[in-house]
Amino acid sequence: MTEPATRSVIIEKEYAHPPEKVWRALTERSLIEQWLMKNDFQPLVGHEFRLRSEPVPNWDGVIECRVLAAEPCKTLSYTWGTLGTGTVVTFTLTPTAAGTHLRMEHSGFREDQEKNYKGAKYGWQSFLGKLEGVVAGLE
Amino acid sequence: MVSDMPNAASSVFRALADPTRRAIFERLSRDGEQTVHVLTRHSGVSQPMVSKHLSALKRARLVGHRRRGRETHYRARPQALAPLVDWINHYSAFWQNKLDQLEDLLERMEP
Numbered sequence: 717m718t719e720p721a722t723r724s725v726i727i728e729k730e731y732a733h734p735p736e737k738v739w740r741a742l743t744e745r746s747l748i749e750q751w752l753m754k755n756d757f758q759p760l761v762g763h764e765f766r767l768r769s770e771p772v773p774n775w776d777g778v779i780e781c782r783v784l785a786a787e788p789c790k791t792l793s794y795t796w797g798t799l800g801t802g803t804v805v806t807f808t809l810t811p812t813a814a815g816t817h818l819r820m821e822h823s824g825f826r827e828d829q830e831k832n833y834k835g836a837k838y839g840w841q842s843f844l845g846k847l848e849g850v851v852a853g854l855e
Numbered sequence: 856m857v858s859d860m861p862n863a864a865s866s867v868f869r870a871l872a873d874p875t876r877r878a879i880f881e882r883l884s885r886d887g888e889q890t891v892h893v894l895t896r897h898s899g900v901s902q903p904m905v906s907k908h909l910s911a912l913k914r915a916r917l918v919g920h921r922r923r924g925r926e927t928h929y930r931a932r933p934q935a936l937a938p939l940v941d942w943i944n945h946y947s948a949f950w951q952n953k954l955d956q957l958e959d960l961l962e963r964m965e966p
Contacts, residue, residue, distance in 0.1 A: 725947045729954050733961045741960055751956040818957075820950055825943050826871070 724823040732815040735789040742792050742807055753779070759786040765794075796822065867935060870915035875900055876908045880917055883931040890926045 731738055741747045743759040753767040760783060767779040780797040784804065793806040803824035810817040871877050879894055891909065895902045909929055912918035916935040920927050 751960045
C-alpha cells in the first residue's frame with residue numbers, strides 16, 4: 717500500500733516586530749500560553765511536551781508534541797499528535813523591513829477522500845475545490 | 856476550532872488510524888461492494904479479524920452492508936469522510952485565530 721497523500725494548512729502573516737521577539741513568543745512557556753495553549757515546551761530538538769486546552773466530550777484536550785527543529789529566530793517545528801493522528805507544525809521566520817514574515821505550516825493531514833473519490837459522484841471535487849484557498853496540497 | 860471538533864470526526868479518525876482498517880476501506884472504495892471472504896483473501900489477517908475491523912468501520916459509518924442470500928456484502932460510504940474535511944477547515948480557522956492572538960501578544964510584550 718502506498719502512503720496516502722496529505723494536505724497542509726498554511727498561513728502566512730507579517731508582524732511589525734523583529735524575529736527575535738516573535739521567536740520568544742513561539743518558544744517561552746508563559747508567552748506560548750498567552751497566544752496558544754498551556755504547555756511544558758522547551759526549544760530543544762527531541763524534547764517531548766504537551767499542549768493543553770479545555771477538555772471536551774470525547775477529547776481530553778491534550779496534544780502530544782515533540783520538537784523536530786529549533787533554530788533560533790529562523791525555524792521551529794514540532795509534531796502535533798491528537799486522537800491517534802500525527803501531523804507536524806512548522807514555523808518559519810524571515811526578517812523583513814517592517815519586522816517579521818511568519819509562515820505557519822501544519823502538514824500531514826491525510827487525504828484518503830481525495831485519492832479514493834476522485835471522480836466519485838458525491839460532489840467531493842467541488843467541496844475540496846472550495847478549500848483550496850486555505851489548504852494547499854502536497855504529497 | 857479544535858475544541859469544537861465534532862465527535863464524528865474523532866470516530867472517523869480512530870477508525871482510519873489502523874492500517875488494516877484503512878486497507879479494507881480503501882479496497883471497498885476502489886473495488887466496490889465485497890464479501891467478508893473476498894476481503895479476508897486480500898487482507899492478510901483472519902476472517903474474525905476482518906469482521907472485527909468491519910464492525911469498527913460500521914460504527915464510524917464508513918462502511919455500510921446488506922445481506923444477499925447467505926452472504927453479507929460491505930460497501931464504502933464516502934460521505935462519512937465529510938467530518939475529516941471539516942476538521943482540516945477547523946484547523947485553518949484555529950491557526951488564523953491563534954496567529955492573531957500572537958499579534959496581540961507581540962503588541963503587549965516589551966520590545
